[in-house]
Structure formats: structure tokens, C-alpha cells
Amino acid sequence: MIELFYSNTPNGKKISIMLEEINFDYKITKVDLSNGEQFKSDFRKISPLSKIPAIIDHKNNVSLFQSGAILIYLAELSGKFYDSDNKLLINQWLMAQMGDIGPMLGQHHQFHHYNPGKSTFGEERYFNIAKRIYKDLEEHLASSNFLAGKKYSIADISTFPWIARHEWHDIGLKKYKNLSKWYELISERPAVIKGFDCLKSGEKIPKI
Ligand SMILES: N[C@@H](CCC(=O)N[C@@H](CS)C(=O)NCC(=O)O)C(=O)O
Numbered sequence: 001m002i003e004l005f006y007s008n009t010p011n012g013k014k015i016s017i018m019l020e021e022i023n024f025d026y027k028i029t030k031v032d033l034s035n036g037e038q039f040k041s042d043f044r045k046i047s048p049l050s051k052i053p054a055i056i057d058h059k060n061n062v063s064l065f066q067s068g069a070i071l072i073y074l075a076e077l078s079g080k081f082y083d084s085d086n087k088l089l090i091n092q093w094l095m096a097q098m099g100d101i102g103p104m105l106g107q108h109h110q111f112h113h114y115n116p117g118k119s120t121f122g123e124e125r126y127f128n129i130a131k132r133i134y135k136d137l138e139e140h141l142a143s144s145n146f147l148a149g150k151k152y153s154i155a156d157i158s159t160f161p162w163i164a165r166h167e168w169h170d171i172g173l174k175k176y177k178n179l180s181k182w183y184e185l186i187s188e189r190p191a192v193i194k195g196f197d198c199l200k201s202g203e204k205i206p207k208i
Contacts, residue, residue: 002026002074005043005054007033008199010102010161014067015053015074017195018157022078028198068098071154081154093147093155097162101137104129105162105169113168127170134171134179137163141178152186160186164196167206174208183208 002019006012006028019026031037031052038050047054047065054065057073064070071094075082082090108126111119137159140147147155163183166173173180186192187205197203 001058003056003058004028005031005047005052005056006198007031007052008203009033009052010106010165011051011067012053013161013164013196013198014158015055015070016198017161017192018071018074018081018154020191020195020198021157021189022074022080023191024074024078030199066098067158068094071158075154081152081157083151083153086149086151086153090148090153090155093153094158097155097158101133101159102162104133105165109165109168112170130169131171134169134173134176137182138176138179141182146182152189156182156186160192161196164205166208180208 002024004012004015004019004026006016007030016026016028031043033052037043038047038052043054044050046056046063049065051065053067053070054063055070055073056063057077062073064073072082104126107122108130111122111126112130116123137147144150146152147159160183163173163179164187166183173183187207193205196205
């Protein structure tokens with residue numbers, strides 16, 4: 001049994017989608033970020049930077065924080081979505097999501113979606129970076145079905161929930177044909193649909 005410390009954000013969804021994909025038994029413990037629950041001392045014991053997602057694997061008595069590390073752990077445990085002969089490429093795209101795609105789109109959410117009008121500099125900077133991410137992914141996916149080659153991997157699982165916020169990005173996902181195709185293909189996976197709505201509130205994956 002895996003306990004997932006979760007809040008309904010792209011970083012949280014990466015792990016609920018992965019758990020559905022590998023069909024592991026899991027339960028969700030909600031962490032209310034707006035109420036500061038991430039700063040509680042019990043939670044900080046497993047997530048020292050006070051961030052979701054985190055997991056406890058009760059069977060193996062292991063806890064982990066940082067979504068990339070959690071995805072690698074679950075992939076190795078299940079033997080899925082992290083092929084041993086393709087780890088170098090998967091690692092690069094997973095780290096690209098962790099270090100660039102997620103943090104930069106996250107800043108774009110802050111300036112463009114949550115706080116428009118507060119900083120022209122911030123809005124322009126992260127809008128431009130977000131557009132560049134779309135363009136770079138579009139170019140890459142012209143010659144690759146999935147981010148790390150021919151097969152769906154944890155790199156795709158980590159990136160998908162960020163692109164699923166495309167309405168907030170205001171960039172026009174449909175103009176990016178290869179990225180749209182990748183997005184639609186992943187959107188149709190039953191485990192992705194289930195993991196996206198892991199709180200069972202009827203949340204649907206945004207259509208293009
Ligand atoms: N690099 C981290 C980022 C996690 C992260 O930024 N989590 C946010 C929610 S999406 C959070 O818990 N924020 C609460 C806070 O910083 O106080 C990961 O991939 O796990």
C-alpha cells in the first residue's frame with residue numbers, strides 16, 4: 001500500500017497517474033496547501049521542503065519526496081515505463097520536466113493566470129518562456145512519438161499534467177500539431193483519466 005500525500009496540482013497528478021498506470025494499491029492523504037498543512041512537522045519529516053507530492057510505501061517502509069524521485073522509485077518497483085535500455089534518454093526528459101518545463105510553466109501560472117496586472121516584466125518573461133517550451137516540445141515531437149522515443153515513459157507521465165493546464169497558458173495548444181497529438185494520445189489512456197480524477201470529483205482532462 002502506497003500512501004500519496006496529495007494536493008490537486010500538476011505535481012500531485014504525476015504520481016496519481018503513475019500509480020494508476022502501474023495499478024498499485026494506494027490511498028490519498030490530502031495536504032491542504034492553502035491552509036499551510038505542508039508545514040506541519042509530521043509532513044516535513046517525509047518532505048523536508050514542505051512540498052507535495054510525497055509518498056510512504058508502507059510495505060517497504062520507505063518514504064520519498066520530489067516527484068521525479070518518486071516516479072523513478074515506482075517505475076523501478078513495478079518494472080514499467082522506465083526501460084533499462086533507454087534510461088539515459090528518459091532521465092534527460094524527466095529532468096527537463098523537473099528543472100525547466102514544470103518550474104517555468106509554474107511561474108507562468110503565477111503571473112499570467114493568478115496575478116495578471118501585477119508585473120509586466122514577470123508576465124512577459126514567463127509567457128515567452130512558456131511559448132518557447134511549447135515550440136521546443138513541438139519540434140522534438142516531430143521525430144519522436146513520445147518524449148523519450150518510441151515508448152510512453154515516466155518522462156511523459158511527468159510532463160503531461162503540466163500541458164493539461166494549457167487553457168491557463170493561453171498559447172493555443174491546437175496550433176502545435178505534434179504536441180497536440182501527443183497530448184491527445186495520452187489523454188485517452190484509461191489510467192491517465194483515472195489518475196487525473198483521483199479525488200473522484202468528476203474532473204475531466206481539458207480538451208484541446
Ligand atoms: N520539484 C518538486 C515541486 C513540488 C511543488 O512545487 N509542489 C507544490 C505544489 S505543486 C507545493 O507543495 N507547494 C507548497 C509550498 O511550496 O508551500 C516536485 O516535483 O515534487
